[in-house]
Amino acid sequence: MASTATVAAPHAHAAAPHTETGVWSWITTVDHKRIGILYFFSSIFYFLVGGIEALFIRTQLIVPENNFISADTYNQMFTQHALTMIFLALMPLTAAFFNYIVPLQIGARDVAFPRLNALSYWVYFFGGLMLLFAAVTKMAPNVGWFAYAPITERQYNPGPNVDFYVLGLQIVGLSSILAGINFIVTILNMRAPGMRLMRMPIFTWMVLITQVLIVTAMAVFTIAITQLMFDRMFGTTFFDPARGGDPLVWQHLFWMFGHPEVYILIIPIFGIISEVIPTFSRKPLFGYNVMVFASVLIGWLGWGVWSHHMFAVGLGPIADAFFALSTMLIAIPTGIKIFNWIGTMWGGSIRFTTSMLYAVAFIAMFTLGGISGVMHSVAPSDLQQTDTYFVVAHIHYVFFGGTVLGLFSGIYYWFPKIFGRLLDEKLGKIHFVGTLAGMNLAFFPMHFLGMYGQPRRTFTYPGDLGWNWMNFLSTMGAYLMALSTLVLVWNVIRSLRKGAIAGDNPWGAATLEWSIPSPPPVYNFRDIPMVHSRMPLWEADANKEPGIPHGKVAEDVNSITVGGTQVGEIEYPDSESKMSAHDLGIHLPPPSYWPVILAFGILMTFGSLIFRNLDGALHNLWFLSVAGVLLVAVSIFKWAFEPGH
Amino acid sequence: MKSRAKSSGYSPWKPAFGLALLTLLAGCGEDHLKTYPQTTFAPASDFARELDWLFKYTLVLGVLVGLFVFALLGYIVWRFRYQPGHPEPEQVHGNARLELLWTFIPALILAAIAVPTVRSIFNTQREAPANALIVEVRGWQWWWEFRYAVNGGRDTVVTANEIHVPVGTPVQLRMTAGDVLHAFWVPQMGGKRDLIPNKVNTLMFTPEEPGVYLGQCGEFCGDSHALMKMRLVAHEGDGFQRWLQNESQPAPAPRDSAVMLGKQLVTKGACAGCHTLRYGAARDSATMGRTGPDLTHFGRRRTLAGGILENNAENLSKWLKNPPEVKPGSKMPNLNLKDEEIRYIVAYLQTLQ
Numbered sequence: 002m003a004s005t006a007t008v009a010a011p012h013a014h015a016a017a018p019h020t021e022t023g024v025w026s027w028i029t030t031v032d033h034k035r036i037g038i039l040y041f042f043s044s045i046f047y048f049l050v051g052g053i054e055a056l057f058i059r060t061q062l063i064v065p066e067n068n069f070i071s072a073d074t075y076n077q078m079f080t081q082h083a084l085t086m087i088f089l090a091l092m093p094l095t096a097a098f099f100n101y102i103v104p105l106q107i108g109a110r111d112v113a114f115p116r117l118n119a120l121s122y123w124v125y126f127f128g129g130l131m132l133l134f135a136a137v138t139k140m141a142p143n144v145g146w147f148a149y150a151p152i153t154e155r156q157y158n159p160g161p162n163v164d165f166y167v168l169g170l171q172i173v174g175l176s177s178i179l180a181g182i183n184f185i186v187t188i189l190n191m192r193a194p195g196m197r198l199m200r201m202p203i204f205t206w207m208v209l210i211t212q213v214l215i216v217t218a219m220a221v222f223t224i225a226i227t228q229l230m231f232d233r234m235f236g237t238t239f240f241d242p243a244r245g246g247d248p249l250v251w252q253h254l255f256w257m258f259g260h261p262e263v264y265i266l267i268i269p270i271f272g273i274i275s276e277v278i279p280t281f282s283r284k285p286l287f288g289y290n291v292m293v294f295a296s297v298l299i300g301w302l303g304w305g306v307w308s309h310h311m312f313a314v315g316l317g318p319i320a321d322a323f324f325a326l327s328t329m330l331i332a333i334p335t336g337i338k339i340f341n342w343i344g345t346m347w348g349g350s351i352r353f354t355t356s357m358l359y360a361v362a363f364i365a366m367f368t369l370g371g372i373s374g375v376m377h378s379v380a381p382s383d384l385q386q387t388d389t390y391f392v393v394a395h396i397h398y399v400f401f402g403g404t405v406l407g408l409f410s411g412i413y414y415w416f417p418k419i420f421g422r423l424l425d426e427k428l429g430k431i432h433f434v435g436t437l438a439g440m441n442l443a444f445f446p447m448h449f450l451g452m453y454g455q456p457r458r459t460f461t462y463p464g465d466l467g468w469n470w471m472n473f474l475s476t477m478g479a480y481l482m483a484l485s486t487l488v489l490v491w492n493v494i495r496s497l498r499k500g501a502i503a504g505d506n507p508w509g510a511a512t513l514e515w516s517i518p519s520p521p522p523v524y525n526f527r528d529i530p531m532v533h534s535r536m537p538l539w540e541a542d543a544n545k546e547p548g549i550p551h552g553k554v555a556e557d558v559n560s561i562t563v564g565g566t567q568v569g570e571i572e573y574p575d576s577e578s579k580m581s582a583h584d585l586g587i588h589l590p591p592p593s594y595w596p597v598i599l600a601f602g603i604l605m606t607f608g609s610l611i612f613r614n615l616d617g618a619l620h621n622l623w624f625l626s627v628a629g630v631l632l633v634a635v636s637i638f639k640w641a642f643e644p645g646h
Numbered sequence: 647m648k649s650r651a652k653s654s655g656y657s658p659w660k661p662a663f664g665l666a667l668l669t670l671l672a673g674c675g676e677d678h679l680k681t682y683p684q685t686t687f688a689p690a691s692d693f694a695r696e697l698d699w700l701f702k703y704t705l706v707l708g709v710l711v712g713l714f715v716f717a718l719l720g721y722i723v724w725r726f727r728y729q730p731g732h733p734e735p736e737q738v739h740g741n742a743r744l745e746l747l748w749t750f751i752p753a754l755i756l757a758a759i760a761v762p763t764v765r766s767i768f769n770t771q772r773e774a775p776a777n778a779l780i781v782e783v784r785g786w787q788w789w790w791e792f793r794y795a796v797n798g799g800r801d802t803v804v805t806a807n808e809i810h811v812p813v814g815t816p817v818q819l820r821m822t823a824g825d826v827l828h829a830f831w832v833p834q835m836g837g838k839r840d841l842i843p844n845k846v847n848t849l850m851f852t853p854e855e856p857g858v859y860l861g862q863c864g865e866f867c868g869d870s871h872a873l874m875k876m877r878l879v880a881h882e883g884d885g886f887q888r889w890l891q892n893e894s895q896p897a898p899a900p901r902d903s904a905v906m907l908g909k910q911l912v913t914k915g916a917c918a919g920c921h922t923l924r925y926g927a928a929r930d931s932a933t934m935g936r937t938g939p940d941l942t943h944f945g946r947r948r949t950l951a952g953g954i955l956e957n958n959a960e961n962l963s964k965w966l967k968n969p970p971e972v973k974p975g976s977k978m979p980n981l982n983l984k985d986e987e988i989r990y991i992v993a994y995l996q997t998l999q
Contacts, residue, residue, distance in 0.1 A: 072869045072974035145866050151843065152826040152868055242843035248827065249842065282726070288740035313829055313838040313864070315847035318771045322764045329756045329763075333749060340748040341740075343718055349735045352728045361723055368715045372708040379759060381766040382700040384837020385686045388829065388864045452701075454684030454833045456862050459872030463954075466860075467682040539737075 029592035031115035032523060036122050037101030038419065044093035047129060049490070051085035052483055054078050054136070059443070059479040062472050065464035075460035076143040077162070081136045083146035084166070087262070088173045089129045091400070094408050095269040096125075099184055099208050101419055105514035105521060106202040108193025108530045113186040115590040116640065121180040123600030128172030131608060135165035142166035145458060147255060148229070150240030150248035155233050161611050167230045168607040174219045174226075175603070181215040184208060193513070195532035199293070202512045202535070203286055206293050207272030210300045214261045214268070217304075222258035225251060234610065249314065256307035264303040266400060267367075270407030271296055271338060274360050277414050278342050280510040281357035282349030285536055288341045295334035295341075302331045312380045313387050321380045328378035335371055339364060354508070355429030359410035362437055366402025370395060373448065388458070391451025397444040409436070409489070416493075417507050421519045422500030428492040435485025443478025446471040511536030524587045593643060599636035605629030684860045686833040690880070693770055693836030693851035700766055704759055711755065770836075774818040774850055781809060783821040785828030785841035787867055787977060788874040789939055789952040796894045803893040804922065806939030807953045810879045812886035813856050819849045829864030832878045838864040853880040858948070869975030875953030897925045897942045897998045908994025912941070916981055917991075938978060945998040951976075962992045 027035060057078045061069045070078065104112055112118050135141040143162045144153050153163045188209045192201065201209075229251070231237040238244040240251045271292075279286045286292060308316060308324040342364055351357065373395040377383045386392060409432075417423045450471050455462060462468055506515035513530060514521075515538055530537065606629030609622040679688050689695040726735075774780070782793040792810075794803040811817045821830055823841040830849060831838040839849040863874035881889060900906040913923060920938035944950075947957050951973055955961040966988045969978040983991070 072872070076869065149827055149866070152866075157826055157868065247844075249845070282735070284735050285737055285739050287738065288745050291740065291745050313840045314842070315839060315845070318768045321767045321771075325763050325767065326760055329760055332756055333752050336752040337745065337749055339715065341745070343715075343722060344738075344741070344744065346722050346726060348738065349726050350728045350732055351723060351726050353723075361719065365716060365719055368712060372712050375756070375759065376701070376704050376708060379700055379704050379763045379766075381763065381770050381837065382697050382704060384839070385694075385697050385701065385833065387838060388831075388866075452686050453682040454686060454860070454862070456831070456864055456872075458866040461872050466684050 026592065028597055029119075029594045031111075031119045031590045031592055031596070033100050033104050033112045033115065033118060034419070034521065034523075034525075036118050037097050037099075039122055040093050040097035040100055040125075041419070043126060043129065044090050044097060045490070045493070047085055047089035047133075048091075048094065049486070050133065050136075051082055051090050052486060054082035054085060055479060056483055058082060059476040061460060062462070063476040064473070065462050065469055067461065070460075072460045073143060074139065076145075076458075077136070077139065077141040079458060080143055080145050080148075080166075081132070081141045084132060084142065084170070085136075086400070087146065087266070088170065089125075089132065091266055091404050091408065092177065093125060093129075095211070095266070095404075096121075096180060098204075098269065098273070098411055098415065099180070099212075102415060102514055103184065103188065103205050103208050104191070105418075105517070105525060106205050106512050107188065107191060107196060108513050108526060108532065109187065109191040110525050110529075110587065111590060112183050113191060114183050116593050116596050117179055117183050119593070119596035120600055121176045121183065123597045124179065124603060125173055125176035127600050127604035128169055128176060131172065131604065132165060132169040135162070135169065140165060142169075147259065148251075149255075150229070150246070150251040151242055153229060153233075153251075154241045156243075163229075163233060164611045167226045167233065168611055170226055171223060171230070172603060172607055174223050177215050178219050178223075181212040181219070184212045185216065188212075193530050193532050199290065200532060200535045203275040203289065203292060204269075204272035204512075207268045207275070207296055210296050211265055211268045214265050214300050214303065218258045218261035218265065221254055225254035225258065228254075252311055252314065253307065256310045257304070260307045260310065261300075261303045263399065264300055266404045267407075268296055268300060270363065270404050270411075273407050273411040273414070274342060274363055276510070276512065277356050277360040277410050278345050279536075280414075280508050281352045281354060281360070282346045283352075283509070284345055284349040285511075285539070286341070287344035287347075288337075289535060291337060292341055295337045298334045299331060302327065302334070306331060309378055309380070309383075310387075312383045325378050325380040329375060332371060332375050332378075339368060339371075354413065355424070355426055355433055356410045356413035356508075358430070358433045359406050359413065362433070363403060363406040363410060366398055366406060366437075366440070370398030370402055373398065386451055388456055389451035390447040390455045390457055393457050394444050394447035394451065397440070397447070401440050401444065406436070406440075409433075412489075412493075414508070415514075416496070417500075417503030418514055418519045418521070420497055420500070421503050422496050423503050423507060424492050424496045424500060428488055428495075432485050432488040432492065435481055435488060439478045439481030439483075439485055441478070443475050443482060446475050450475075506538065511539040513537055524589055591644075593640070595636050595640040595643060599633060599640065602629050602632030602636055605632060684833055684862065688834055689836075690834040690855040690857065690859065691836055691851040691853050693849075694834055695854075696766055696770060697837055700762060703762065707755055707759060711752075770850075772850070774848070775816055778816040778818045778850065779811065781811070781817060781819050783809070783819045783830060783841065785821070785823040785825075785830070785863065785867070785874075787825050787975070788863070788870040788973065790830075790874070790876045791824075791939065794890060794893075796890060801894060803890060804940040805893060805943070806947070807875070807949060808877045808879060808947050809861075810881060810886055810889050811853050813853045813880050813882050816850060816852045821847045821849065826867050827865045828867050828874070830861070831864040832859050832861035832876070834859045835861075835878060840865055853878075856880050856882040856885075861953075870952070870973045873952055873954045873973050875949070877948055877953060892946070892999075893943055897923060899925075900994065900997065904990055904993045905997050906994075908990035908992070911987055911991050912994055917941075920978070941995065941998065943998055945996045959992050959996060962995060963988050966991060 027039065030036065057070060058075065061067050061075055061078075100112070100118065104110070132141070140161050142148065142165055144158065144166070148163065148166055152158060153166075188201070188205055228237070228239040232239050232241060232246070238246040240246045240248050242248055275286050275292060305327045306324060308314075308320060309328040312321055312324075373391070377386060377392070377395065413424050413429055450468055451457075453467060455466070455468050462472075503519045505518055507519075508515070513532070516530065517526060606626055609625035609629060612622045612625075679685065686694070686701075687698065689698045780795065784791040784793070790807050790809070792805050792808070795801075796803050819830060819839070821839060821841045822845060823843045825843070827843075828841040829838040830841060835853065836849070836851045839847050841847065857880055859878040859880065861876040861878055863871055867874065879889075900909050909925070912918065912921075913925060920936075922936065922940045922942070924942045945957075949955060950957045950962060951965050951969070954973065955965065965972050966981075966983055968980045969976040970980060
């Protein structure tokens with residue numbers, strides 16, 4: 002039982018959050034919070050890289066018949082822009098929040114498999130380096146992120162470009178699958194006592210749904226790119242029509258992954274928004290249950306709509322009708338979510354922090370993306386829009402207006418928890434206005450460009466088709482977005498040193514991560530909290546269960562109470578977790594360098610396969626492949642027998 | 647068909663601002679076409695008109711929904727902004743009736759979209775009628791091949807980058823690809839359809855207005871995807887038959903010495919390895935190259951190099967000088983022709999009317 006002294010000063014024990022420092026401690030760390038921070042900075046870096054690639058694209062298109070970059074460079078840039086943004090920037094940025102926030106929200110000390118978590122990060126890190134290397138050496142994939150067969154086959158693409166696609170994404174996908182399994186296990190098994198599934202914070206719920214999608218969708222994609230790898234490297238003919246393969250099989254496999262991927266990128270944002278809006282409206286989320294079920298339904302339906310990317314393929318009227326209708330169905334749970342967010346704000350007391358501004362802008366911009374999405378589901382009409390700039394507009398209203406605005410909201414919201422300091426609100430608002438104006442200037446004219454006949458993925462266009470002024474505006478919007486992103490970067494750098502001290506709960510939020518110091522101590526919770534409600538830091542709860550006074554965690558962690566009366570004691574499986582201080586024996590996983598070495602072995606194995614196919618001195622590097630495989634084997638062996646204490 | 651499409655503005659959802667928006671989007675008449683010649687908003691076939699109607703119908707519904715959400719959002723952020731001194735808001739957790747309402751109403755709107763969508767899916771993919779003109783289309787990196795059966799199917803007319811069709815007759819395209827994926831797209835005739843190796847896809851439309859329409863490959867197909875364009879020429883009266891009749895003839899014989907030299911270079915030189923040219927009275931006097939466009943009536947075509955350059959002596963010389971420079975990745979290599987040779991070849995090709 003906690004003493005009154007601890008109630009008065011619940012976090013007096015919180016000393017330095019990280020006892021170790023130095024590069025080596027970051028490389029060997031298995032702490033979910035540090036891994037989250039690694040993901041955070043890596044993905045911000047790749048976000049800037051992806052932005053620069055976008056600027057190459059938009060600068061080439063600023064005037065008709067421009068010679069800024071060549072056709073091949075342009076093709077590499079639009080491919081690499083998508084790959085970088087999807088796999089190296091946005092997914093890892095959501096992963097940064099999964100890593101940092103989820104264990105805190107569910108009252109856990111770490112994820113289920115901390116070393117596996119480190120491995121996920123390092124595999125992603127090396128996979129990202131490989132794709133970055135391809136981009137700067139002008140060997141990047143040049144076939145679009147969709148990489149439709151048969152242009153990916155060796156006879157049309159003899160260079161290493163597509164090999165980078167195949168092997169780079171296998172590495173990055175491996176990282177996602179490992180992380181996905183880790184988080185599913187963590188969320189299902191490591192919730193604090195009392196946190197039933199329907200008491201989970203909504204963000205954690207969305208992470209759970211996302212991870213199920215990642216594990217299943219990435220598996221399909223891995224099959225597809227493995228087949229493509231076999232076509233290119235070992236002479237099979239899965240997708241080669243000249244030798245009996247079927248290029249349409251690639252499209253089906255790709256979109257069976259590619260469509261759920263859209264939800265992999267947007268469902269975590271639903272979670273972020275559903276945390277931010279209640280906090281700054283000072284009202285609980287409107288219709289929590291329905292929000293959960295609607296998201297499960299969106300994830301589920303996401304599997305049944307892949308062929309709406311293929312209306313021009315000629316699948317026949319029955320398939321087209323099925324996929325048109327299933328696609329329209331998704332609009333219903335999505336609409337429910339939008340109206341529930343609006344319902345949350347209704348009657349609230351809305352504080353317009355930068356985070357909240359981004360959340361509200363998300364609702365508006367995502368609605369626009371959703372409307373053009375419904376327009377795409379109208380299969381015959383889509384035949385005029387598919388592969389035009391109308392689709393580019395749509396996807397950017399979903400990915401930028403949806404995912405990126407939502408991630409910005411999350412950054413402003415959780416930055417103080419992660420770094421202990423607030424981001425500057427004035428700079429934040431400059432960033433917000435610039436970003437919102439820039440994105441609409443860049444992407445809104447694209448709807449018109451598409452309907453006026455501009456195809457996407459074209460490096461040039463003649464000047465007499467009426468597209469010039471809209472392309473010019475669009476490019477200006479891209480520059481404006483780039484400038485405002487620099488404001489965010491400056492804000493992050495500046496606030497890390499000079500930002501206002503955040504305190505435990507600067508926003509007065511309701512979930513568990515705000516009950517501990519910012520940044521949290523290495524063991525997160527001194528006492529694993531007992532959870533009685535969905536919003537443990539707010540007094541009232543949906544079911545009128547006893548809440549916890551604002552800003553405090555249950556001190557009496559071991560008691561089970563009903564209506565305020567203690568009826569029993571919790572028995573912990575591990576008696577150590579009752580201990581309240583680090584040096585009193587809270588069990589934390591020790592650092593390990595095997596994850597990074599294993600990840601490097603994977604890079605070596607895959608990377609050497611690419612150079613095997615390059616002309617010149619490096620053409621035969623089989624010994625590197627063998628060394629890579631050996632390194633992987635040794636790492637796994639050593640990892641398995643590494644002491645866990 | 648026609649009557650329904652004409653009534654596009656008269657959906658039961660006709661609000662004044664919807665129409666205003668359509669006018670803004672669709673522009674009007676000829677001026678609009680001069681400004682945006684590759685527009686989808688000036689349909690010139692039954693197929694394109696049906697898609698246009700569906701698009702505008704969905705757009706009006708979408709805009710209404712969007713305006714509603716935006717207005718609601720705007721009202722809320724203004725009405726419920728934080729004001730000092732206000733009490734904590736009431737802790738409302740949900741409202742089953744409201745949530746059912748905003749499940750049900752979107753479902754109704756979607757049903758209103760679904761019904762015409764499904765009807766249109768089946769309508770635009772129906773069987774070709776017996777009188778339909780069949781054109782075989784083949785996509786290559788980076789040009790279009792069009793084949794017409796003539797003389798009761800015994801002969802074939804082959805042309806490139808310029809498809810000719812009669813107004814008022816249903817046209818069915820039977821399409822496949824020779825190398826990678828492409829997509830046929832002439833916006834004013836209707837939507838895209840992919841060209842896929844080993845698969846024959848069809849697309850059917852009835853041209854309604856004579857004219858020359860711009861088209862463009864719609865599926866990414868490599869370096870010069872942006873430069874894979876075409877013209878669709880819709881003929882009135884017997885124009886199409888006259889064109890087809892002319893195309894089925896062999897190329898006209900040279901009349902002067904420069905042209906004669908040019909013919910020598912084309913039919914006996916490297917060109918013949920890739921290009922077909924029917925130039926004699928006898929059917930066997932022809933070059934048989936298959937990897938490049940048929941050149942038999944090249945001089946009559948409006949454009950060259952996959953529809954990106956106007957067909958004139960200057961452009962043709964530029965093209966022959968170094969094709970990959972004009973068109974990145976071009977399968978026609980730089981043959982290092984001398985200026986003199988280029989002049990003869992140009993002279994000859996221009997006579998191929």
